[in-house]
Amino acid sequence: MRVVEVTTYGGPEVLDMVRRPEPAAGERPGRVRVRLHAAGVTITDLRIRAGLYADELSPLKPPFVLGADFAGKLLDPAPSPEGELPVGTRVAGFVPWYTERSGEGTYAEIVQVEPGWLAPIPDDIEFTQAASVPLAAVTAHQGLARLALPSGSTVLVTGASGVVGRFAVQFAAAAGLNVIAVSYPGDESELKVLGAQHCVRRGDGEEILAAVRAVAPDGVDGLFDGALVSETALPAVRNGGAFIALADDRTPVPVRDIRVETVLGRPDAVLLAKLLKQVQARELITRVADVMPLEEASEAHRRAEEGRRPGRIILMI
Known part of the structure; x- marks a missing residue:
């Protein structure tokens, strides 16, 4: 199978496509195989x-x-909170890459x-759209829950x-919070539609x-x-307020009795299923910035670093 490897630490040019053997059914006990159709490029990847x-x-x-975010089809049946998902079921999710540290993204x-x-x-969500949701939405939801405002x-x-x-x-507005959003110029109108009261x-x-x-x-x-x-x-x-950081190395030292916590998104099948249904119902809005073939992973990283357009860059596989 094709994979894109980080060959050494460095810029986008260190990404290289190679071939590895396809995993066999049951190769890793307790795990199921998914044939991917889309994968997201995240800031953690960069x-x-x-x-x-x-x-x-x-x-x-x-x-x-x-790689963390994915969308594809099951190659093996998988248990779920709502019953077994059969082979061929379209699924999305994310690999907790940073905490698992297996190097298998x-x-x-x-x-x-x-x-x-x-x-x-859900049936009417495309793979590319589904792959833009898991890590970002779950992390945001869990972070807002930890703020506990x-x-x-x-x-x-x-x-x-x-x-x-x-x-x-979106989650903060739905929870009845008054949202001040720090945004790029030109995004103010859209963010106010999503629930921000003020934009900076x-x-x-x-x-x-x-x-x-x-x-x-x-x-x-x-x-x-x-x-x-x-x-x-x-x-x-x-x-005495609260601060949620999203990376260990970007967590400030607490001062003035401010509660500071670091939130790294944890997989939650029940929560993710709920969020995908909200996307289906258009109660939760996601955005795909670009869709690029897996072979162009290096260019995808360049675009993500340049911040050309807001939204998740998706690799088609």
């Missing part, structure tokens, strides 16, 4: 490829296969996954134009802080750091 987590991932070293034609990592795809509280979402941030805005344009820390203080003079009750700006955004949080 950071791992660049070597930012090389020490933490040791002894895992290149060559390895990146989704830039591949076939993956072996735990049944608890996936959920069935009561209805009526004010939350600041950095990186609101990004994939995870857009989901965070991206800028340096002082510019953002001044704009937030104009809306929330005493500081926000909670902050969801989708942009990974870390301590730069911490002054926007009131004393």
